[in-house]
Amino acid sequence: MAGIGSLLLIKPGEGRQVSHFVLLLICLGAGMAIGRGSADVLFLKRYGIEYLPVMYLLLSVVLAISFTLYAAFVDRISSEQFFYFLLSVEVLVLLAFWYAIAFTEIRSVYPAYYIFYELVSELILVHASFYISQSLDTMQSKRLTSLILAGYQLGMITGGLFFAMVMPMIGVEHAMTVWSGLLLISLSMLFSWHRRHGVSPFFKTPSRARGNRVVAAIQEVKKGVVFVRQSPLLMNASFALFFMVLMFYVLTYSVNKIYSESFTSEAGLAMFFGMLVAGTNLLAVVLQAFVSGRVIEAIGVRKAKLIYPVLTLLSYILLLLSPGFYTALVASVNNSTMMPAFRNPSRQMFFNVLPDYIKGRARATSVALVLPAALFIGGALIMYLQTTENPSLIIYLGFACAVMYSLFCFRMGKVYSKTLIENLKQKLYLPENISKAAYRGNNETLFSELLKGLASEDKWVCLSYAELLIKSFPEESVLPIMLRIESAPPTIADHLIRLVAGAGNKFIVSDLMLIAEKGDDHLKSTIYDVVLEYAEHDYPGLIETCLSAEHSRVRVPGIKAAVRKGHGELFQRGMEAWYELLHGDWAQQMSVIEMYPLMEHLSETKKREVKAVYERVFAALLTGEGDARRVVIYRAISHWQGLQSEALSGLIINDMRSVEPELRAAATNCLPVLPDEQDRKKYIWMMLADGHASVRKSALSVLQSMYQSLEQVCLEWLMTEAVGSPRAQKVLLQSLIELGIERACLQQVVDKKAVYATELLAAINAFDSGGEVAMVMMRTVLEERLTEMIDLILLAAEPMVAEGSIAVIRAGLSSKDASSVADAHEALQSIDDKELAVLLSDMIDRRYDRAARRGYRKDFADRKAVLQWCVDSGDAWMQECGHYAMNATDKGVYA
């Protein structure tokens, strides 16, 4: 089971939750398949295909109103409560439909049932996604959403098969009872799950609504329209969606007409529709799992976007040439499989270039405006064309829509590049989640825009554009980059050479050698290094040339290449040259400080010998150099694995106290050099608490390099090691949260820190207000530590409660404003973990209200005991303050 879990990316402890979602979606999906089949069969056979366009007209109005209302009210109650409401109403309405269809002669019930199905199929799927998102954190969502949603398709397949096999026997008019049954099972699953596990963990208690919520939802749509008008990408996407909806419904009408004529009996049509739903869903699942991703990756998102429209265009051509059952079947299969397989993922990728605040509003506009408008116009046009003498005009209409859809998809591709460039130009928003496929095959405008970026004098801009250029245009990018290398300053040229060489293009080597001939020693050194690494055999004399060069930097590539050989005369010469530089002046020594990778080519004896020399060289270089060079030296030292040196330890410790954060960070990276493990731990704690984020990051990476599992060591340190400063603990905790630690572990951290916080509270109680400096200082520090500890507990609790609520509490508490603190206190009540809420409330009361502290537990006999507790703690600053206060007490100043 554990193996299957890990294959499906399910972490221990998540199995039950995932099973709940999957089973729920299977039930809902199966119900939907039965609903789909029954709505179509009953409408087509008992009411008449000729009324389908009227249904489209009505449906457009119903969808626009329903989704506006849904958007306005969905977050007023928790998502499961909304589900209870939605499913209960659905069951009641379905039973009413069943009664009306099975036992009465009311004809208007069939169109009503058709509209009802179309509406709930959209609502249930949208709400199911929302419900899942309220129960998973971001990390879980990324891992599990596609697996969970696969349950829906599995349900559709099962439901389709059931409908095909069973419904023709018992009668389609009874399908609502089966569907209701499935909904009741879903309801009971939801109910029993939430009775045991409480409200969805990421449900936010709604704030008091300001103004009319429906008006606010309409405002969002209006803002979306403004964005659509401003963005050519969105404008084309909206037109594409408009024509796609028209094309889709015209096709649905056309094929349904053929099916209803092909199957004379209701049972036959039911069996066919059931099999069609099951088959197309099965095919869609297979395509999504094994084909879509690979095809999009291979041909790029712009071309992949055209697959569905072009295939639909072909379907229409087939229908025009030979309108019949099999061509209709091809069109249906295309519609139901190619859309989820290619159209949906590529559209998602297109939208990824837009910032989130535009994306959400653009979607609102699509659902509430574009989709209903297209449906309405589609219905009206089909109705009109039904009155003409040539019914195939409807297929021509669909064909025309397919042409327009393809055209707008093509235009979307063109403006997509422009949008991407605009974003790159502005440097406001660099999309991170665009796949390689999104870059591939983009047009000349993008290429020339990237060339402009490559020419930038700013190192960061130039290198970023160079990287994009190589990724998007692997072959065409070589020449411009080579030209740029010739004109670029050394620091940029160095990086460009390595970038272009790293792309694995061997043809560039001869061009690089030509550049080296004209370049200075710096450029020569970099180019020779790259050439000897990638194409040594093409330049047999190059190692000799390098080794005999005057400039030490040019000799280095030769040394590297010679030593890499590991034996022979050339190896000896390489070693000699290496030693010569190591014993040379500082410039020569600096040129060989980053030679650690060569160690793997040396014998054990040689390794020890070289290591000893380096230890001396590093110590000597560090003694005499300025801050910038020391940083370079520390970087080189940090690459030396297994180097432990007393001589270097003092220098490293000293530089960890430098005012220069870059130097502190560089020295911190060398902490593994300290021979004593206790020292290493002590200084890692110290640097984790540094006032500069880059230093804290270095300390964390050292911790990671020293231990196999960062998750394990962070947790261990937080739980069992001597308690370091809160800032250091916060760094560990944040990295644990980023690593996606399980809730149970976070709960352990919360419990552990809560115990410590109560000790701090008891310690504070030992001090009165006012008093002498040492005591005021001690109380101030203890109060600060308590505040930080409460903040740490809240941080640990954050992933366990509704998104955003802890942030509100933390901000409120740190505001020092009485009403904000009170609000934070109030917000604490929304935490599901009532035990934690009570504990934190109590702690906050006592932290901010002196009167509430009176009579609190007295863990300490007297003030001296508190001071001793501070001195014994693992928190360096508390220790220092404790010593200071103790000395003052011993001197009798504060007796």
Place this chain on the structure above:
Amino acid sequence: MPDLFEKVLLLKSSDIFNEINTEDLRFVADALEEEQFFKGDRIFEKNDRGDFMYIIINGEIGIELDKKQGDYVATMSSGDCFGEMNLLDDLPRSASAVVLDDTMVLKLSRAQLRGLIMSCPELGLGILKSLSLKLRETTKRAIKK
């Protein structure tokens, strides 16, 4: 002369540093320099460029807008801090500071403060927070009026 911890507490009681943890304030305390002024000295004049902030250890300082004898808009004593805003906004002094009684101060230069913020950005964040809270309070008071 105050020791490190006394300096930290003095800083902690100032408007500009009160949101910074004592652990970080010790770096600021290390950078403070002591200076003695005598009754009648003028520490700075209105419209001077403000390069230092001061914390009074003992003594008394008067703040005047015009050079009128004894017309002080504020008087400051032990633990009070003045001149701190000039370290951040670079504007000229908005008032003059006159020594009313022999005074010992701790001073911090703009260059030192900026260096400290570069070295430990948490200090900068703390100062921003103090200023933000102060601004919030002022706004609240203005709304009440």
